[in-house]
Amino acid sequence: MTKITARQRQILWLLLEANGEITAVKIAEATGVSVRTVHREMEDIESALESFGLDLIKKSGKGIQLSGPEAGLAELRLFLREEKPADYSGEDRKVFELCILLEAEEPVKLFTLAHSLKVTVASISYDLDELEQWVRKFGLELVRRRGYGVEITGSELDKRRAIGRLAAEHLDLSDLVGHGSLTESNPAFRVLLTTVGQAKLMEVENTLWDMEWKWTSELPEIVYMEMLLALAVTTRRIELSRSIDSGAEAGYSRVSDHRNIAGAERFVQQLAEVLELKIPRVEILYIAGLFDRVQDSFSSSGYAYGDIELMEIVYKLTESVVKRTGLPFQSDRTLREGLLEHIDPALKRIREGTRIRNPLLGPIRRDYEYLFNIVRAAVEDMQLEHQIPDEEIGFLVMHFGASAERLNQLRRNVRAILVCASGLSSSRLLATRLTKEMPQIEILGNISWYEAARLPDEDYDLIISTIDLPIDKERYIKISPLLTAEEIEKLLSYIQNITLREREKGSSGEPGHAAREEASLERLRSYKGILDEIVSLLERFRFHPIDNKGMDLSATIVEMLETLNGNGVVGDAGIVLERLLERERMTSQVIPDTALALFHTRSSHIHLSSLTLYRLDQPVILEGDTEVRVILLMLAPRRLSKESLEVLSEISALLLNSELVQLLEERSETEIRAYLSSELLHFFQNKC
Template identity: 25%
Template sequence: MMISNREKSVLKLLSERLHSFLTIHDIAQTLGISSRTVHREMKGVEQTLNDFHLTLSRVPKLGLRIEGSPEDIDAFVQSLNEQHTIDLSDEERKVIILYNLIQSRDPVKLYSLANEIGSSTHTLNKIIEQLEDDLVTYELSIERKRGEGLILEGDEANKRQLLAKIMLEKLDSDSVYSVVEDHFVYHTLNEKHLQGIVDIDRLFNVERLLMDELGTLPYTLTEASYLTLTIHIVLAIERIKQDGHVEIEPDILNELMPTDEFLVSERLTSVLSNIYDLTFNHSEIAFITMHLRGARRRHESTYDNSEIHEQHVNALIDYVENQGFEFKDTEALFKGLNLHLEPAINRLEANIETYNPLTEMIETYDKDLFKAVSTGLKIVFSEYHFPKSEVAYIALHFGGMLKEKHRRSLHVLVVCSSGIGTSRILSNRLKQHFSEITQTTEVSVSHLKSIDLSNYDGMISTVAVDTKYPHITVNPLLPESDAENVKYFLNLQPGIVNERYNTVSEQPLSYKDYDHTVSFIEDSLSLIQNMVIEEKKVTQLERYLAQTLSKHQVIEDEGPFIERLNQRIALQGFALTDYPIAIPHLSDELIKKPQLIITQLTKPLTLKTVDQQAQQVNWLVSMFIPKNSEQGQLMSEVSSLITEHLDDIDQLLNDRVLIENTLKSFFLNKLKQKLMKTE
């Protein structure tokens, strides 16, 4: 069976409560989704249960429960635990459809393609319709042969271009690659489907060989260009193995052969030929050369542009300035454009359209600037047609040099599963990256529906949220690609901060607030004084935390706590990607009082990261608070402190005094606000 991640989560909850009922509301709250979304999943849930001779019992006012024989239930639970989920986006499905059509020389049956992407033939036909615009751009078409199936018609080079373009869209949107010291790190959940399209080991091998050969060029490439070139070369290897070759016109070939890039491509393909036992003809080498000449480059450059080219760049800047835009450093703008436009023109001449993940955001937010740049390019470089992706890249250069008219002050809502831990880490990263973000509020997914979202300038989440309110989902450590997306997302928001953020009025504390304030003091002091710091061997995280919390009278029953913690882990892991630390955290009614536990592991423990990848950790910083507890903010200070010291985490966590003083300082400031009742 093939099921979605969300359907598996619903089934897992039901299978863990075989002797009790769960309401739709209970499921929605636990998974952090809406009740309507749960209702939509029920049809698939019941069908899956039917496959195991089980039924979904519905009892009014009680809820839902799985019914069936013990044997059938055991078989179902075992299968569910072993089940790999499939949650393909339309873009992923497009990649798989195109790959199958490109791979096959014969027509492909509709039902075969539908099965490959895990959908009905009706859904398949809708996705194929969505592909038509892309196909026209690349002079390709899908022909339907009655009784035989579908076949992709068009030039081999165009087929590769289109497949690479959609693959890059998928790779970027799913963060399949991150760049660490110029090398791509693979971390995807859809490994089965990506490996069907491109061999991961081959991708890494080609990438390493490519970097070795490019050292002789007088310029270096951006990380994105490394990825793009690698994808194109790997696709070329796949196609040559199946006797699919590109054809380059003789005059273009003759023009490319004397270039440095052609020599690099020759050396590279010579090595690849020996490794993969195939032959690259001159057209294939020229095809790689065109991509290399069109690759985007880093800031440094040792080559000179022609005087005519420089005149064109100056003319473009003059045109955009005449449209009412002012730039703070036109010399730096000229250098950036001068460096960018040569490979851009090479791409246009080779009919290569580069992928730009920010095109839509730039066109929407910088609408006037985008239009000015687009018109300027048509006038100054009239012999070329710049597609939107290229215009967006060039508009980025202009946008980065615009004089600031005013400094925005933003209040951002930051969402994670529990409202503590990862949300505070993300808040801290956001403030470090963007001076405009002067205030953040951290909340859990389950609290979203009770919040007036109009009070915020944007919502940024570490997990998927089921809301129509504009938001963006990012990794809590905010890698460079996510930071760039946040930059444009925030600019889409209304944005001018309300006066409520700039004015402070003080009111004395009233007698009715006495109990509430005293309770806050007692809980905060208890948290600081009862902090647990220990060195321990841990083999099972859930059992260790349950036993420790039970020992300190934080929870009453270990079983329900372990169940709730496992549900939390299923939504999002606790380990921080690329760092030897995990931050287990939970806010729940099962927790009777706040508890902070810092554990140095005597033996590394393998846990899931926030994006569900396995990683070894040496430290646990575990934070648990009752539902709706004010100590969530106190715990968040620990997360903030950790974020600031990720590179020297061993030194920090061995310093109990520093951690205690951080908590005490925050507590005193918070208490002062309460006593003055600052609003």
């Protein structure tokens, strides 16, 4: 048997001493690590147990149990008593090495690394061979020379990107913001948390929240967390005097609208006071650029719109699963919105080669084996550019599983808020599992950990979380997204003994009634917002023929934007033109198998949402040498309500309907408006 780490030894003792099965959640609590870390360790543990003739039996809904002959169990006990554990696993060593090298000011001797990790120089050299390719992905270089040592060279921005990726690959939300972390049991991850600036992360987050910017509250949690991590890394690097060298490196382009410099200055001024840190001007420009990129990275606060390539992937995937199952997934708008939100960042992770971890993959494959095989086959049929790993298929299965299990809503009497680490897929699966198993719970919605930490008590009866939260443990209950039988009992007990008693003690019913009234009013406001956006878009919809003979794409768009003069839609047409051209260079906007393209953008220089159709006398050539003769132009302001974004998303999805495409290519303005009116009315009625 190879050497085991101290953490693996802890887990093995827990399994040996357990009377029956023990859940990964309990193992995580006992060892002070995350559930994801427990699942990650199980693979090495299973391999190690082979030499003792032992197996791990994993029972869905119950937990994990050691299995094998008594002689093997006795031999394992003897081994654990006598064998000195390794301080670091191979994976831990690489994390440690990367952190040391990314923070070092000068070359580090191999002997120094070997001494710190208590391994041979040859082991360090072998690790560095494997790390070289990972480092190159960020434009960095691993330099090794005899007598010189080893160092990572490259720009400061690339080093920050590498540190952020290292955190994303190895740390959970609980590790970064929860009370429990890896620091007590794993020295390698203690170093990683230091490298990413975790000690100051909550101070950075509180300062960011104190800005009271609307756009930050609208960010998807994964985007908010990536931004927060980048800011924490930035403060750590400034503490180490690793500031960006020049303003040019901060990369602040004209098409960014220069909209966040003033905000970044206020944020940095307040942060510098809180942290007692001097922050150079170039870092203010870098942070302003970071804010710009974050705002540009999400188009719709959870609702993708305008990305035809992404829409087509979701459409084809859903249709393929429908054909294999016979279930009407295509009618589930919640599923479509969830897939649109999930697949875009997922494809980005896959293209960048980011390691994808799904701690629920094992249970998903067992509990949803039939659906897993169907989704895997559907994805393979699409012949995407990159291979989709099983971990990602597992996340997609959670979306389809949630849709399949969605039942008629029953009357409920306990209002619950969900906080899930794995994003929308796990929250929706947990919500539908709760609906099925515990109909007395009304799921008010899924919120982020930072919103949960600030939510007024009267807004909910219960917080159900899949991660540790930075709040008192009495304020929430922690369970897994798959909701085991043991956890159902735990949740029922919590509701009966804590939630309902607290509610009875706290009020005579009036606050609950008032809260329900406010929620009803909020829903009415939301319906009004959707209806107002539909009506205003349809009233402003216009069709224009364009004589673009001899014009290139840029000149054609200029001609298109001139038709909007005088109606209050566009402010600075030059910047809007640049953003439209930039988006066209980034991704195809052509509707598949048509001569129609959707050009769209959002900008602070756009004042009203607008939908305009143009038929060209001469086709224009887009990226990939594709010709289009019809362009649908969709413009929207930078700041836009969730309801408005839902409407834009619905219109984008309608473009995959051949009937609408034919109307846009051939029919009159009146006929097109009538069709859109009918479809959007149907959309609105389904929302109510």
